[in-house]
Structure formats: structure tokens, C-alpha cells
Amino acid sequence: MQGLVVCAAILHRAGWVPFNESDNAIVRAMDMLYGTGAVAANSPVFKNAAASDDSWIPWLVNAYAGTSYPTTAASSGKGMGYTDWTHAKKGVVVEPPPPVEPPPGEPPANDKYPLHVIASSNWYITLPSKVNATPDTVKMPELRTYSSEWFRLNAAGDGVIFRARTDGATTKNSNNPRSELREMTKDGKEQAAWSSMAGTHSMVVELMISAVPIGSKPVVVVGQIHDSDDDVTVFRFEGNTSGNRNIGKLWLTDGDTSHGFLVDDNLALGTKFTIGFQVSGGKITYTYNGGDPGGAVPYTQPKKLDGCYFKTGAYNQAGGIVTKLPDGRADYAEVTIYALQVCHNGVCTGLAPGAVGEPVEPPVEPVGATLTVNGSIIDIAALKAFILSATVTLHVE
Numbered sequence: 001m002q003g004l005v006v007c008a009a010i011l012h013r014a015g016w017v018p019f020n021e022s023d024n025a026i027v028r029a030m031d032m033l034y035g036t037g038a039v040a041a042n043s044p045v046f047k048n049a050a051a052s053d054d055s056w057i058p059w060l061v062n063a064y065a066g067t068s069y070p071t072t073a074a075s076s077g078k079g080m081g082y083t084d085w086t087h088a089k090k091g092v093v094v095e096p097p098p099p100v101e102p103p104p105g106e107p108p109a110n111d112k113y114p115l116h117v118i119a120s121s122n123w124y125i126t127l128p129s130k131v132n133a134t135p136d137t138v139k140m141p142e143l144r145t146y147s148s149e150w151f152r153l154n155a156a157g158d159g160v161i162f163r164a165r166t167d168g169a170t171t172k173n174s175n176n177p178r179s180e181l182r183e184m185t186k187d188g189k190e191q192a193a194w195s196s197m198a199g200t201h202s203m204v205v206e207l208m209i210s211a212v213p214i215g216s217k218p219v220v221v222v223g224q225i226h227d228s229d230d231d232v233t234v235f236r237f238e239g240n241t242s243g244n245r246n247i248g249k250l251w252l253t254d255g256d257t258s259h260g261f262l263v264d265d266n267l268a269l270g271t272k273f274t275i276g277f278q279v280s281g282g283k284i285t286y287t288y289n290g291g292d293p294g295g296a297v298p299y300t301q302p303k304k305l306d307g308c309y310f311k312t313g314a315y316n317q318a319g320g321i322v323t324k325l326p327d328g329r330a331d332y333a334e335v336t337i338y339a340l341q342v343c344h345n346g347v348c349t350g351l352a353p354g355a356v357g358e359p360v361e362p363p364v365e366p367v368g369a370t371l372t373v374n375g376s377i378i379d380i381a382a383l384k385a386f387i388l389s390a391t392v393t394l395h396v397e
Helices: 002-014 021-034 037-041 057-065 114-118 380-389
Strands: 123-131 134-138 151-153 160-165 178-185 200-211 219-226 231-239 247-254 257-268 272-280 283-288 309-316 332-344 347-351 370-373 376-379
Touching: 002 021, 002 057, 021 057, 114 151, 114 160, 114 332, 123 160, 160 309, 200 219, 200 309, 219 272, 219 332, 231 257, 257 283
Parallel strands: none
Antiparallel strands: 123 134, 123 178, 151 160, 160 178, 160 332, 178 309, 200 272, 200 332, 219 231, 219 309, 231 247, 247 257, 272 283, 309 332, 332 347, 370 376
16 A cells, blocks of 8 residues: 555646545555445455554545544655654645646647537637736637637547636626636527526536635536526535545525525535526426436526526636645636537527537638529528518418
């Protein structure tokens, strides 16, 4: 175990591999050695607790994993020692390091851009970067080929990383920075604004939370319904502020009530999961890790609302509570989205989680494109605008 634990600590601190990698393999091994935990109860138990030059091991594991294995005064080991001096406070987890990332401006993987995975042009994004002291925003058509530190593909090219630092720019009605998509319509040209009393509306997101601020407020909002005035209800992750800080709770809010309903009381960073909102007939229902009935959340909010729209991404709730990372930059919240679908009255954009096939970007109309019909040249953009705005009456004999 000596070499394994040292390597795990080094890789974790470097940001390459989290200490709880492989389903918490080190903790499972420790459970076997100490005869504790569910794994030990169902497996051969060696009961060979750390002693002599191994006595430094439980101090280090307790610090990184938030466990409480028995400890004694630590001596020197083969590659580490005296951890009772350096990691004496049991149950306090060393803050997770920032994940390794490509430098800003690196070309997207596989010649794809984030919007390729989002697979819908009905969004614009608000960023934590500043333009004249206000948050930067990117709208269509620029969003189609936009990528930055705050909105980029992951290394595999199958997810979009949203990042918001605690010292980022904020909108006029919020103290918190965000890298967050806002729902639009008509290929990103107009802001979505629908009613909870008319039609059916839904959003489903498959995502993973990889980092939360490491200070006193490790909180991030990953999806929300907003009306014309304020947020109505959101999925809100609250990380632990003591003990194992890789674990937290997922809440649903009700207006300004942060703890409307507890969805998951043991959600680990790095876990892929799905969330969903459904709105119809003045009621909001929710799903978590699946659809009805298996993933239905036993919680409903009656709401009569207008001017509604969906939002998703990384909405960092620790604005202004800045903790510096080893590189000198502020800590952050980070969320990866793998699938995102919005539906209104049965018409859907984007791809649902588990959908078969590659996401395909909406086609781009060439500027000035025309169509010739019976010798007449018709401007395609003008024809599309006419069709969208025209009132058509059908006469049936």
C-alpha cells in the first residue's frame, strides 16, 4: 500500500487522477485491511492494519478520502513518513486540484465545436469573462464556432465543459458569475418566452459536476427555469464544507427557498447524471436519472408563469468568495454537459441522453442564397421570413 498511496496523492495533487479513482479503490483496500465497510463484509478480510513503517498510511488516506481509520504516531516509511505532522486533522479532505486542461485557445478536438454536442442553435451563452466590466455574451451565429476556457469541448469530444471562476463578471441582477446557456428561438434570433399555463415544455440534461469552489460556499446551479422576473426553480448542488468535500447534496429550489426538495443526499463529484424539468397545466414536475416513472421526482410545484425560459451550464453560487488555487487564479465551478434536449408541444431540439447517432449542427444558410422557380429568382432568407410570419388559411372543399 505504501507506493500506491504515495502515487495516488501525487497524481491527485497534480490534477491527473482523483484520489477516489476506480470506485474508491484505496478505501476499499483499506477496508479489507481493517475489516470495516461493506466491501470487507462481503470479501476476504486480511485484517492487517498499518503498523511500524506503515503507520503513516492511515493519516494520509483519512486526509484525502475523509475516512477515520485508527491512527498511531507515524514513523518514517519507505517513501513517506511523519504524516501525523502534515495530515493530523482526520476527516478534513485536501481540496481537489483544478483538472488538467488544454491552454485557452487550443483548437477544438476533432474539428468540432461545443455547439456540435449541444446540437441546437436555440441558445446564447453568458460568460464569466468581462467586457467593459459586464459579462461577455456570445450569440448566434458566432456561437456556432465559439470555444474558450469557459465553454469548450472535453478531451473526448463528447461533452461541453462550462467553467465559471468565483472572481468572474456578474449580471446586473446577480452577484454570481456563470458560464450558462439561455434558451432562445428562431435559430437564436429571439429570446424564448413561454407560459406554464399553455402547452407542454421540457428540458433534459445529462451532465457531470467536476469542480465546485473550494472555499466556504461550494455551490453550483446546473439547470433552471426562469420567468420574466426571476429564477423559478433550479437544480442546485451543495458540496460538503467539511469531511469529504468530493460529496454533496442535490436540491430543487422553490423561488428563494434554496431547499425545496432533496433529490440526492450523496452525489459525488465526477458522477454523470441526468436532470429534467416538465411544465404543463400550471405545474412543474421533475426527473432525476431517467424518465417517468423510474426517474420521476416525487415533488411538484404549482406555478402560473409567463415569459419562461430554460437555462443550463455552470452558475457559480460563490461569487466574491474567492479562494486562490496554486496557480494564483481563483477557484471555480465546472460542469460538463453530454446531452441537452428542449421540447415545446412535442417539437424537440438537441439530443436526449442516450440518443443514437451523432449530433448534427443545424444547417447554415449561405448568405445571399437564392432559389430559381420558373425563371424567377427568389431570396431564400426572405422566403423563410415570409413563411414564418405569414398567416395561411386552408379552404377545404
